[in-house]
Amino acid sequence: MIKTDFSIQHSPYPVIPQKFLQGVPFFFNFTKTNKILSTMDPKDTDAFNLYVTETLNKLRLRLGIGHYGEDRAIYKSPLYIGDGESRSVHLGIDLFVPAGTAIFSPLDGIVHSFQDNNNFLDYGPTLILEHKLNGVIFYTLYGHLNRASLKRLNVGQQTTAGEIIASVGRQHENGSWPPHLHFQIITDLLGYKGDFPGVARPSEKEYYLKLCPDPNLLLHLK
Numbered sequence: 001m002i003k004t005d006f007s008i009q010h011s012p013y014p015v016i017p018q019k020f021l022q023g024v025p026f027f028f029n030f031t032k033t034n035k036i037l038s039t040m041d042p043k044d045t046d047a048f049n050l051y052v053t054e055t056l057n058k059l060r061l062r063l064g065i066g067h068y069g070e071d072r073a074i075y076k077s078p079l080y081i082g083d084g085e086s087r088s089v090h091l092g093i094d095l096f097v098p099a100g101t102a103i104f105s106p107l108d109g110i111v112h113s114f115q116d117n118n119n120f121l122d123y124g125p126t127l128i129l130e131h132k133l134n135g136v137i138f139y140t141l142y143g144h145l146n147r148a149s150l151k152r153l154n155v156g157q158q159t160t161a162g163e164i165i166a167s168v169g170r171q172h173e174n175g176s177w178p179p180h181l182h183f184q185i186i187t188d189l190l191g192y193k194g195d196f197p198g199v200a201r202p203s204e205k206e207y208y209l210k211l212c213p214d215p216n217l218l219l220h221l222k
Helices: 045-059 146-151 204-210
Strands: 027-028 063-065 093-096 102-104 109-117 124-133 136-143 165-169 181-187
Touching: 027 045, 027 109, 045 063, 109 136, 124 146, 124 165, 146 165
Parallel strands: 027 063
Antiparallel strands: 063 093, 093 181, 102 165, 109 124, 124 136, 136 181
């Protein structure tokens, strides 16, 4: 398990360009308390995309953020619903930025695995990096990339902090989501390669939030 104070001892490189980190971001609410979402068909990804982009445009803000640990009402597809309980607890942080935005490695590492999870409301192109810090091995996951990003990768490839590792994908290639980066820290991949659950069942919330600690340990968002 990662020590919770490791981000104080190290200064990770920003995962997205600094221009998006300047000023105040908008924090989206994707829970059932957001009445706007209750009027949308969960499968109408165009309407959801428009909601996200118009919200940021109206406020003239560059960065939108989707919360870690949030129990979301927007996951209403067969991908998330099964065995009577939907997977709805978000295990990463979403950074809503334009398609094509560069993504940087926050720390030195190696490419553990990658693949195109090309299903409706899935990750789309996904990258997992492996890092070692103070003798502890852990992983960072980058979801909703563009397909061109995967063509430049090789398993075992070394990455350095601040190196461009990928770019944010468009809606048609990122699982049908608004352009954004899903960023997640994982302490044990449980045998997964190129994929890992980004949401968990509420009954398994405690287990998965320990397995996937708060990504802000590396992001340092205010």
